[in-house]
Amino acid sequence: MAAMNWRQRIGAFIGGFDAGQHHRRLRGFRATRAHVNALIAASGPDITARARWLVRNNGYAVNAVESWAANTAGDGIKPISKIADPVRKEELQRLWLAWTDEADAEGLTDFYGLQRRAAREVFIAGEVFFRIRPRRGEDGLRVPLQLQMLPAEMLPLEQSGVAANGNTIRQGIEFDRIGRRVAYHVLRRHPGDSTDPGLAGEVVRVPASEIIHVIDPVEGGQLRGVSKLAPAIVKLFLLDQYDDAELDRKKVAAMYAMFVTSPAPENPLAPPEDEAGDAGYEVSPGQIVHLDPGEDVTVGQPADSGGTYEPFQYRTLLQISAALGIPYPYLANDMVKGNFSNSRLALIEFRRRVSAWQHSVMVYQLCRPVYARWMDAAVLSGALSLPDYEANRPLLLTADWLPTKWDWVDPLKDANAEIAQIEAGLKSRTQAIAERGYDAEQVDREIAAEHARERALGLDFRRPGSPAQGATAVPGENADNDATNSDDADDTAENRPREDEDQP
Template identity: 90%
Template sequence: MNWRQRLGAFIGGFDAGQHHRRLRGFRATRAHVNALIAAAGPDITARARWLVRNNGYAVNAVESWAANTVGDGIKPISKIGDAGSKEELQRLWLAWTDEADAEELTDFYGLQRRAAREVFIAGEVFFRIRMRRTSDGLTVPLQLQMLPSEMLPLEQSGIAANGNAIRQGIEFDRIGRRVAYHFLRRHPGDSTDPELSGETVRVPSSEVIHIIDPVEGGQLRGVSKLAPAIVKLFLLDQYDDAELDRKKVAAMYAMFVTSPAPENPLAPAEDDEMPDGVEISPGQIVRLDPGEDVTVGQPADSGGTYEPFQYRTLLQISAALGIPYPYLANDMVKGNFSNSRLALIEFRRRVSAWQHAVMVFQLCRPVYARWMDAAVLSGALTLPRYEANRARLLTADWLPTKWDWVDPLKDANAEIAQIEAGLKSRTQAIAERGYDAEQVDREIAAERERERTLGLDFRRPGSPAQGVQMVSDANEDPEEDTPSETDDRDDAEDRPRPDEDQT
């Protein structure tokens, strides 16, 4: 026992800092997370990828995370004030998103989804910004190349030729800024291209986007979100396989024939004396030799412990991954409406925080800035005084895919009540659904005009939209709807007087 332990035992205070019998085997490392990732990172990532390829719960968790964090894509709505410039910019961006992937496998929003999967599995992912020639025929001469975590070797550390420090494949200058990444030319596990094995290339940090969700201060590289659950997922998979094998044996009608002991038990049995087994068919009468006995195999059953054990283990895995149990196990039976709603709200808060702190800040904004620079420099986009007003012109709202309502009618009525009470604006409500309020208003106005031209009205009677239209019609032609004084006199003359005969 060193002096720290003796002092802690003497002073007391925090149980968690004691070294008595209950915590004698609890030896926590004091190594920094960078040292731990350098030692165990490759094995963790390899095991996480193996589970995603072979374990149903793991792949379900990854797909659920990607679908909820990205969905159809986190899309920008420019804050440029000029309506014409804004519409031109949005149209150009939409055209470029189909050309964003250097591998031509998906669009920009598909790259977002792939990035979300990679960060969940490996803890990080890299994108290299590839500037293209004008002759390549792209809408904007810019593409993105996704590089997995294994492309930046963790073991590469030392001093570069220029005197900069290289730590886990990342080059830092003398004041600690990232200046370059030393990538492998090919994936270390891809043996289909042996010519480039082990070769590295230095890429300036201005051309690299590193997406990572750090868990500790000073962390350089990512760690898989599956790390806290890898052991339980693997052991639970083995346990399930054992249960399946036991059920398979139990489903077989196995019989064992016991014969009397031979006269010389040490003598080897002749081939014709070896039992071939007893095969039976329905209604068959089997006669055994004198002294032989038949025993039917009866494997032990798992009883009523299998389901509770599975449920509790999956709850622990769910907590470790941050994925609600119904999303992990596709089990919607055990949760009622209220509990499911509470779990969904908590999950959405976590997802929303991750969307804006990681995906938007680390990927969407840098790509948007480089795209706009390339669009203006190539002449694909015209924005007067761009260099002087660049910061203002780059502002945009990044809108994730809208959340599906748990109870659509109640949720919609609650939102309408909030808008009517002034607690939120229509612009905010529309933005939360992932749409641009100005574009929605233009579409609504165009539909209203088309309905008036064709004599149609698809609005629900008594809806606020119908009331607005009635007020608008009244303002357009007030003389037609307001009765004149002559009409009032005519109506008064037509009305019968009290003393006149009504017969």
């Protein structure tokens, strides 16, 4: 049996996957078998620090982060309640909108601004934490609840061991005996903020019900996040150095430098040097310079970067773009190299990735938990009245989360295509409106109100030939025209021969 197993292993090595071989081409390729948690524990702080440095100092890095945040969060991913009662739904939506301005415990932005900041942090550090802060009634909030954003550094990776209650602490997260997260061990002050007078290194235990951990894990069992900049950090840093070297080269090349060679440097007849040690030669336009016998002038000619600079930059930025998952035009702000077709393909692919991240990370991990805690606090505080809330809570919490609408690449063609889909029954108006980030019921109410106002003022802004022109007239409106049209119709009917008269 042992001999057969050995032969199977030998056969697998000889005729198996080339990627598993150890021949000359892969001799230096020694990949670690450590789990991602061990790798993050060893390298996570350095990766996060380098990512933050690049975002502060590298134009491509900050552009990638801002592009990601603008596309994933935009103006905000907003809820549309599924409550059937329109009055209670309107009351809930108004209260939610009012609370979003009070959501940030720091008072720097609203709830949708916190979404954008969360998207930036997840891109830079791989994760972000929000602490739910219940407030008192005398604090004057519409709903006594706020959110405090905590960066990844506030949860120390080295915080591991066994708690006093027997639970396991791994990288700052406390787990019970069946693997559920029960608490987070958070620093009271940022470890790198020397301006905070708090005690450095002091940790507080916060129940897991009060912490929201936003993370996009890349491997099973992953506990903490990894920066999305990690695969591109080395190339971004080296490309930055290369660019600096080329700038210095150009700076030297732009200087008009001359060198005077003399066979007798100790010649007493040479021009006196100034205080800086220069010989005193100055060149002006049209000047004729007389040199001493034997002296020669050489003009400096530093090497140019040549024609390889632009292709090298472009190819390196393409690799960085692929590593970050950001389209090249969004990374480099270069719209010259792409035509309409390939730019549209790249945009569609990018939007699919963004849409998947929005629903699987932002909505699931941040928006839904906040919405649930907000509604609980609103009902308990009396700010919102929902009968039988406890019994019907799962149903009342149901909502559609609508991201910011995508801008059309070709507005006329895209709009016509969507109208054709609606008319063919391939999608509904409700779905089309929801994809733009709006509530169909609210849009319909606004359209009805506008039409009523136009009729009252005798206005009609509908485009001739549009579907709205074929709408049923309001009874009593334009009675004279209706009567005239009716008489014309009667005359036409009288003059029109009957079908049986036309029959042979």
